[in-house]
Amino acid sequence: MANNRAVTVDEIENKKYKDLVLEGDWLKLLGEPESSGSWIVWGQSGSGKSRFTMMLAKCLAGHGKVLWNDLEEGVRKSMQKTIRECKMIDVKQNFLLLNKEPIEDLKVRLRKRKSAKFIFINSVQHSKLTKVQFIDLINEFPNKLFIFISHAEGKEPKGTVADFVRYDSDIKIRVEGYKAFPISRLGGGEPYVIWPEEAAKYWLDLE
Structure with missing residues (x-):
């Protein structure tokens, strides 16, 4: 049952949140976000989205266990390539790839003790989630x-x-042209260059 008790200003002021302590380019991109809730990354095919999200997974693996549930690509050669390019072997103890695991099965997995803290859904x-x-x-x-x-439709x-x-x-x-453009409620906001050469x-082609 939900707790519908009203919360006072003092309680809000004094509430402690579990933040992600980030550094360098990740801090500039994301600020000081909570380590819970939801984020979204979107972009056109070929924009650098897969590489960026894998790099993000590697960053988060430094803060806890990461599950990558690939409902779209699964364990294919292209995924192997991305994992190799991002050197995910460096965080292999905290990274696990799921091969098209249905959401209901994922929920069963997450109910277990010591389950992953960060979950990517691709x-x-x-x-096939509904809003509810x-x-x-x-x-x-x-x-x-x-x-x-x-996926993206235009820039949305x-x-x-x-x-x-x-x-x-x-x-x-939003990922476009191998750059990630963030909108964060918790600081950050600087674009992240995923692949400088590309x-x-x-x-340059757009100029």
């Missing part, structure tokens, strides 16, 4: 951080559910 579209199911997932696991990866997340996830998320990151080519 993608919103392949998860998304809310239920976040509410059931209030101490975990879900990072949703989404594709579909009504992905758009709903964006509005609910503390951190929203980014330079892309943005």
Whole structure:
């Protein structure tokens, strides 16, 4: 049952949150976010989205266990390539790839003691989540951080559910031309260059 008791200003002022302590480019990008809730990353195919989200997973693996539930690509050669390029072997103790695990099975896994703290879901579209199911997932696991990866339509997340996830998320990151452009409620905000050489080519072509 939900706790519907009103919260005082003093309680809000004194409440302690579990923040992610980030450094360097990640701090500039994300600020000081909570280590729970939901984030969303979206971009067109070939924009650098897969590489960026894997690099983000590697960063978060330094703060706890990471699950990557790939409902779209699964354990294929292209995923192997991304994992190798991002040197995920460096964080192999804290990173586990799931091969198209249905959301209900994922929830069973997350109910276990010492389950992963950070969960990547690729993608919103392949998860087949509804808005209500998304809310239920976040509410059931209030101490975990879900990072949703989404296809894009133009410069926006594709579909009504992905758009709903964006509005609910503390951190929203659009990937274009091998750069990540963040919108964060908790600081940060500087673009992150995913692949300098490819980014330079892309943005030069637009000039």
